[in-house]
Every structure is written in structure tokens, then in C-alpha cells.
Amino acid sequence: xxxxxxxxxxxxxxxARPRRTGVLRQSGTVAWRQLVQIKHSPETLLEVGIQPVxxxxxxxxxxxxxxxxxxHAYLQFAVPGLIVQSTVLITARTAIGLNTxxxxxxxxxxxxxxxxxxAPLIGRIAADFVMLLWSIALLLGFSILLSxxxxxxxxxxxxxxxxxxxxxxxxxxxxxLAGLKASSPExxxxxxxxxxxxxxxxxxxxxxxxxxxxxxxxxxxxxxxTMLADSIRGMLVGGPVAEPVxxxxxxxxxxxxxxxxxxxxxxxxxx
Amino acid sequence: MTYAIQATGLSKRYGETVALHSVxxxxxxxxxxxxxxxxxxxxxTAVRILATLAGPDGGEARVLGHDVxxxxxxxRELIGLTGQFAAIDELxxxxxxxxxxxxxxGLSRAESRRVAVDLLERxxxxxxxxxxxxxxxxxxxxxLDLAACLVGAPKVxxxxxxxxxxxxxxxxxxxxxxxxxxxxxxxxxxxxxYLEEAxxxxxxxxxxxxxxxxxxxxxxxxxxxxxRPTLLVRPVDSARLDRVADIVTEVAxxxxxxxxxxxxxxxxxxxxxxxxxxxxxxxxEVAELSIREPSLDEVFKQLTTENxxxxxxxxxx
Numbered sequence: 001x002x003x004x005x006x007x008x009x010x011x012x013x014x015x016a017r018p019r020r021t022g023v024l025r026q027s028g029t030v031a032w033r034q035l036v037q038i039k040h041s042p043e044t045l046l047e048v049g050i051q052p053v054x055x056x057x058x059x060x061x062x063x064x065x066x067x068x069x070x071x072h073a074y075l076q077f078a079v080p081g082l083i084v085q086s087t088v089l090i091t092a093r094t095a096i097g098l099n100t101x102x103x104x105x106x107x108x109x110x111x112x113x114x115x116x117x118x119a120p121l122i123g124r125i126a127a128d129f130v131m132l133l134w135s136i137a138l139l140l141g142f143s144i145l146l147s148x149x150x151x152x153x154x155x156x157x158x159x160x161x162x163x164x165x166x167x168x169x170x171x172x173x174x175x176x177l178a179g180l181k182a183s184s185p186e187x188x189x190x191x192x193x194x195x196x197x198x199x200x201x202x203x204x205x206x207x208x209x210x211x212x213x214x215x216x217x218x219x220x221x222x223x224x225x226t227m228l229a230d231s232i233r234g235m236l237v238g239g240p241v242a243e244p245v246x247x248x249x250x251x252x253x254x255x256x257x258x259x260x261x262x263x264x265x266x267x268x269x270x271x
Numbered sequence: 272m273t274y275a276i277q278a279t280g281l282s283k284r285y286g287e288t289v290a291l292h293s294v295x296x297x298x299x300x301x302x303x304x305x306x307x308x309x310x311x312x313x314x315x316t317a318v319r320i321l322a323t324l325a326g327p328d329g330g331e332a333r334v335l336g337h338d339v340x341x342x343x344x345x346x347r348e349l350i351g352l353t354g355q356f357a358a359i360d361e362l363x364x365x366x367x368x369x370x371x372x373x374x375x376x377g378l379s380r381a382e383s384r385r386v387a388v389d390l391l392e393r394x395x396x397x398x399x400x401x402x403x404x405x406x407x408x409x410x411x412x413x414x415l416d417l418a419a420c421l422v423g424a425p426k427v428x429x430x431x432x433x434x435x436x437x438x439x440x441x442x443x444x445x446x447x448x449x450x451x452x453x454x455x456x457x458x459x460x461x462x463x464x465y466l467e468e469a470x471x472x473x474x475x476x477x478x479x480x481x482x483x484x485x486x487x488x489x490x491x492x493x494x495x496x497x498x499r500p501t502l503l504v505r506p507v508d509s510a511r512l513d514r515v516a517d518i519v520t521e522v523a524x525x526x527x528x529x530x531x532x533x534x535x536x537x538x539x540x541x542x543x544x545x546x547x548x549x550x551x552x553x554x555x556e557v558a559e560l561s562i563r564e565p566s567l568d569e570v571f572k573q574l575t576t577e578n579x580x581x582x583x584x585x586x587x588x
Contacts, residue, residue, distance in 0.1 A: 025377075026375055029371065029374040029375050030375070032371075032374070033360065033363065033367075033371045036362075036363055036367055037360070037362040037363065040362045040363065040364070040403050041362055104356060104358060104359075104361075105354040105355070105356040105357070105358035106358045106359070106360060108324055108352065108354050108358060109352060109353075109354070109358040109372075109419065109420070110375070111323075111324055112322050112323065112324060112347060112350065112351075112352040113347060113372070113375060113376065113423070114344055114347040114348040114376070114423075115375050115376070119375075
């Protein structure tokens with residue numbers, strides 16, 4: 001039997017000039033790339049997960065007795081705060097990752113391609129949200145193991161995640177600005193910890209504001225982290241929801257108004 | 272002649288510093304232009320403008336007929352860029368790095384994989400295709416970077432110092448790949464600080480220094496026009512060097528000497544027979560008499576240090 005082998009396409013045939021594709025697919029590709037990174041360094045998952053787990057552990061066993069008398073009581077208070085902390089720290093990752101691309105020149109390569117200019121940003125924000133979901137899942141799972149309970153309804157997790165996402169998206173713009181401007185990923189890291197950690201501690205995430213001096217209470221009250229922590233508390237363990245959620249959304253709007261124009265200007269300005 | 276790249280009067284300043292001062296460039300389709308200059312001469316700025324990453328403050332540039340500012344999107348469809356640093360994702364494998372670009376450009380998963388595998392094969396990276404790029408050597412990174420810039424089958428590619436920091440072996444491999452792309456009809460604008468690289472790869476050379484073009488031409492014409500050949504005379508008896516120097520000065524107007532040679536710049540090839548005749552008349556036996564072509568290195572040094580416009584305040588970041 002004889003078969004006629006199909007003529008192989010010449011190996012050096014130039015690739016067909018690709019079609020233009022939509023910003024969504026391009027963003028999806030950017031997000032895909034970041035998730036493939038995890039395949040090659042699974043320790044990233046651990047890295048992102050270890051922080052919340054360590055905090056839950058320390059809070060449950062080190063602080064709980066002094067803070068609230070019992071492990072359960074303190075976790076009920078502090079876990080919503082830890083969710084906010086995770087959110088803020090993942091946003092710092094956005095800045096560090098972006099800065100790595102900028103300083104390595106990959107960012108310039110992307111800018112020289114016929115693709116949407118915002119796709120690299122949207123893709124990164126999307127991928128980092130997946131990381132955020134992972135870190136929240138880990139945090140909640142571990143907390144539940146240590147006696148944290150959602151006392152409202154499980155379905156409250158959905159609006160909570162939505163609110164967390166809105167907050168993370170709004171804060172991302174500040175992070176992206178830092179990522180674009182900083183001269184090295186190490187600088188971003190230092191900046192992130194210099195700003196983000198105080199931001200989470202100068203709030204009622206882990207301690208009721210009433211115990212703090214008056215001037216500090218004033219700061220705590222206007223800290224968006226407080227607003228988000230209060231919202232999550234209301235949603236997961238009971239308490240007012242409408243008011244803190246409204247405040248959180250206003251804070252997000254302020255962040256967006258302040259940083260989107262600044263960040264886009266820095267983004268489109270050539271370096 | 273059709274030009275793949277045409278720029279006129281390109282100017283760019285960053286604050287107080289002038290990075291480019293009215294630079295004209297013309298690159299015929301299918302040729303290689305070597306943009307040669309020392310560090311900070313403005314080479315990268317020129318590439319960034321042509322590759323649509325930066326806008327010029329003055330002048331205009333076209334790539335395959337499209338304005339780099341007004342039709343930046345169209346230009347991006349036609350070009351490939353490799354910057355000074357290998358722009359690859361170190362956490363991804365070679366094949367994933369290329370698929371990433373292919374998918375961004377709208378290729379399907381299967382197509383992007385096919386293009387990636389083909390390119391890796393061609394660039395001698397097939398064996399390392401599935402390895403994380405962080406395990407790659409400097410030369411392999413550069414090749415992967417170049418492959419990434421070719422995924423979209425660009426017609427014009429910009430290579431910004433493609434071999435800086437590579438060992439001679441890796442450099443030769445990269446040169447081979449670049450020659451291969453030229454053979455396919457791709458137009459290349461290459462910046463380099465290495466004369467040898469420009470001499471090896473470029474059809475034309477533009478020398479820039481402190482933001483301005485100081486010379487241009489083929490490697491051959493540059494050597495001829497800028498650096499003049501040198502006449503060297505070595506008498507058998509070095510005691511007669513003084514007399515030889517006098518003769519050379521009488522004929523050529525100037526001389527320099529060391530303990531063995533009398534040298535002079537050759538402005539007019541007619542001086543050679545004149546010198547020979549006079550030496551013969553004087554009865555001086557000559558051990559060696561030769562004309563040495565200038566090396567590109569000398570040309571380059573001469574151009575970038577004796578820039579007549581150096582009084583102008585032009586520096587680059």
C-alpha cells in the first residue's frame with residue numbers, strides 16, 4: 001500500500017500575521033501566563049498561603065486569650081480583618097510583579113506588540129484575583145478548623161468576595177502606579193510593607209478601636225481597611241452591613257478617582 | 272528604492288538633556304543598518320521612537336510607510352523588538368514564553384505551539400524547550416528573546432545591542448541567526464557599540480554620538496572617507512630614519528615616527544611613487560614600505576572624539 005505523504009509545510013514559512021483579537025482574550029492570555037508561572041514554581045502558592053495561615057495560627061493561640069478570652073471569640077472578630085490583610089498583601093504582589101516586568105523589559109516587549117495597551121494590566125489584576133481567592137480559601141479553611149464559624153449564611157461569602165474584589169481592584173491602581181514608578185522589585189516590596197502593613201494595623205481589623213487613643217481612633221475610622229473589615233464582619237458574623245459597605249464603596253470610589261488618572265498617565269507616558 | 276525605515280529630523284529631549292538631535296535615518300527594505308555609537312549616544316532612544324515606545328519631540332519617522340506616531344498600531348503589527356535586556360519570563364519554559372506572545376497576537380493554542388516549536392528548533396533551543404528559562408545561559412536567553420520577537424513574523428526588526436555581554440561563541444551563534452533573518456528578507460536596524468559587529472552584519476552604518484549623526488556610509492566607505500590610510504616606511508639602516516622623515520615630510524607635508532618607522536597620513540595616492548623615487552635618489556635602502564588601511568576602530572574613535580559639534584550642549588541620560 002502506498003500513501004502519498006502530504007507535502008510538509010515548509011518549516012520556515014512565516015507565521016500567518018495574526019488577527020487582531022479582543023482585549024478580553026489578550027487579558028486572558030496575560031492571566032494565563034501568570035498562572036503558568038505557578039505551575040513552574042508551586043511554592044508561590046505556599047508563599048501566598050503561608051501568610052494568612054500563620055496569622056490565623058498566631059492570633060488563635062498567641063493573642064486570643066488576652067484579646068477576647070477565648071479562641072473562638074477572637075477568631076470571630078479577627079478573621080474578617082485577616083481577609084482584608086490578605087487582600088492588601090496580594091495587591092502588593094500586583095505591584096511587585098508588574099515592576100519585575102517593567103525592569104526586565106518584558107513590559108516594553110508587550111508595548112511593542114499590536115495588542116490592547118490595557119490588556120497587560122487587566123490580565124494581571126485578574127490573575128492576582130485568583131491568587132486572592134486561593135489565599136482567602138486557605139485562610140477561611142484554616143480558621144474554620146480552629147473554630148471560626150460563619151454565623152450568618154454561607155451565601156454571604158458571595159457578596160463578600162464581590163466587595164473584596166471591588167476593593168482590591170480599586171487599590172490595584174495605587175499598586176500599579178508604584179509598580180511603574182519604582183526602580184526595582186525590592187523597592188516595591190519595601191514600599192508595600194512600609195505602607196500596607198501599617199494600613200492594616202491602624203484599623204479595627206484585629207483590635208476594637210475603642211481601646212485606642214482618641215486621635216488614633218480618628219485615623220482608624222477613616223481607614224478604608226476598617227470599613228472593609230467592618231463590612232465583612234457584618235456579612236459573615238453579624239452586625240451592621242449597609243453602612244460599612246456604603247463607606248467601603250465610597251472609599252473605593254475615592255481611590256479610583258485619585259489613582260486611575262495618575263496611573264494611566266504614568267502608564268501611557270513613555271519611559 | 273523602497274525604504275523600510277525612514278526618519279527625518281528625529282529629536283528627543285528628556286528634560287534638559289538632548290537624547291537625539293535631528294537624526295535622519297534611511298534603511299532600504301531587506302538590508303541591515305548598524306546604528307553605531309558609544310554608550311549614551313542616543314541609540315536606544317532612536318530605537319524606542321521607531322518601535323513606537325516613545326514619541327519624538329520633533330521630526331517624523333515611518334516604518335514601511337506608516338507613521339510611528341499617527342499609525343502606531345499599524346507599525347506594531349509590522350515590527351519586532353528586542354531590547355537591551357532579554358525580555359523573557361524566567362519562570363516560563365521556552366515554549367511557553369513563545370506561546371505567550373503567539374496567543375497575545377491572536378494565534379490559536381495549536382498554532383502558537385507550532386510557531387513556538389519551529390522557532391525553538393531553528394534557534395537551537397529545541398532541547399531546552401520545556402525547561403524553565405531561568406535555567407538558560409545568557410546566549411540562550413538572547414536567542415529566546417530574539418525568537419519571541421519573531422513570533423509575529425515581523426518585516427522589520429529592531430535589535431538593541433543584541434550581543435552585549437555575550438561570550439564570543441554565543442555572539443557568533445546570534446550573528447548566524449541574524450544573518451538567517453536577513454536572508455529571509457527581513458529589514459533590521461541594529462544598534463551596537465562594537466565595530467566588528469557592525470562590520471560583520473550591517474550593509475550601512477550610521478555613527479551617532481551625543482544624539483547626532485556624525486558619519487554614515489557602508490563600512491568600506493567609512494573606512495576610506497573618514498580614516499585615511501597610513502604610509503609606513505622602514506629603512507634597513509635605522510640611523511637613516513631622520514633622512515627618511517625629511518623626505519616624507521617634503522612629499523606629504525607631515526610625519527610621525529617611532530624607533531623603526533616613519534609614518535604619514537595618505538591624502539593623495541600620488542605620494543607613494545614620489546616617496547619611492549626620492550628614497551631611491553637618496554640611496555636609502557628600504558626594508559618595508561606599505562600602506563595600511565585604517566581599522567573601523569580608528570574611524571570610530573576619530574568620529575566620536577573629534578566631533579566638530581561637540582561644543583553643543585548635547586548629552587544623553
